[in-house]
Amino acid sequence: MALTTCPICDKRISDKAKVCPHCQTALDSDTSSAKRIKQIEKSTRLMTHSFIAMTIFIAGVVVWFWGGEVASGPRAIVGGVLFAFGFVGYLITRVRIVLNKRKQL
Incomplete structure (x- = not known):
């Protein structure tokens, strides 16, 4: 008996399991649509994080130059902190988006 990962929840399960004990997904059926839905949800979540980081960045600029x-x-301290967190958060999120798209291909 070997361990493999569930295509939906990415948790380790037995390769002989018919149903994932974590997410209750039937493993004998076609899981390509469920994988695609999971990929779209992750992409949407990353885009939301990107939007939040950009909003924090813009808030820092507005506070700085108000x-x-x-x-x-x-x-100046509040504006600088918002500016820095927003900028770094946006860069990190963009790298995660690129890595997610590479994984998708």
Whole structure:
């Protein structure tokens, strides 16, 4: 008896199992549509993360330049932190999107 991964939940299961004990998916049927749905859900989730990171980045720029002049004091710190987190979060999410698309091919 060997262990393999479930095509839906990616958890380790027996290769002789007819149904995944974790997600209750029948393993003897065609699972290509379920795999595609899972891939689309992951892609959608990553795009949502990308949108949130870009929103945080833009919020940092708005806080930094609110009122027409460059921020100083606590406003500069808040704007800089938002700017940095948004930028780094966006870059990380974009790399994850590219890796997800490569895995898809």
